[in-house]
Amino acid sequence: MNTLQHSVVHRLPQSYRWSAGLNGIAVEPLTIGGLQGEDDLIGLRLLSHNGEPAWNVMRHLQATLAEIQLVCSVLEWEGEPCLFVQRNDEHATTCRLKNYGVGIAETFSGQP
Numbered sequence: 001m002n003t004l005q006h007s008v009v010h011r012l013p014q015s016y017r018w019s020a021g022l023n024g025i026a027v028e029p030l031t032i033g034g035l036q037g038e039d040d041l042i043g044l045r046l047l048s049h050n051g052e053p054a055w056n057v058m059r060h061l062q063a064t065l066a067e068i069q070l071v072c073s074v075l076e077w078e079g080e081p082c083l084f085v086q087r088n089d090e091h092a093t094t095c096r097l098k099n100y101g102v103g104i105a106e107t108f109s110g111q112p
Contacts, residue, residue: 007057008103009083012043016084024073027084040087045080047105055081064100065093 017040019026027041044061046054058074058081065072065085070092072085085093094104 006048007046007061007101008048008105009044009061009097010047010105011090012045012077012082014043015087016041016043025075027075027077041084042087042090043077044083044085044093045077046082048103058083061097061102065096068092068096070096 015030016027017030018024019028027043030040046057049057055074061083062072062074065083070085070089072083072089072093074081074083076082098104
């Protein structure tokens with residue numbers, strides 16, 4: 001059974017960039033109201049797994065994206081594994097993950 005079919009990711013609310021000199025190793029959040037560039041990153045956090053299983057699933061997601069030559073990194077962010085991809089690859093990333101059965105949790109604002 002494909003473990004990705006039981007996985008759900010959520011896009012982190014901020015934009016990120018690689019920390020100076022640490023491409024692929026460390027990220028830092030962009031300031032609110034800062035200009036967004038082509039090299040900005042988005043982060044995806046796994047909602048469906050915790051602990052070591054979460055790291056394993058994120059590495060599997062990374063490998064799945066590498067199959068279509070999408071560059072990404074799995075890094076610890078706020079104590080959890082997160083997948084960081086270039087902002088301009090966001091649509092290809094979500095499409096690929098959905099094709100593998102990964103659920104993408106969407107943020108929405110509801111009316112009370």
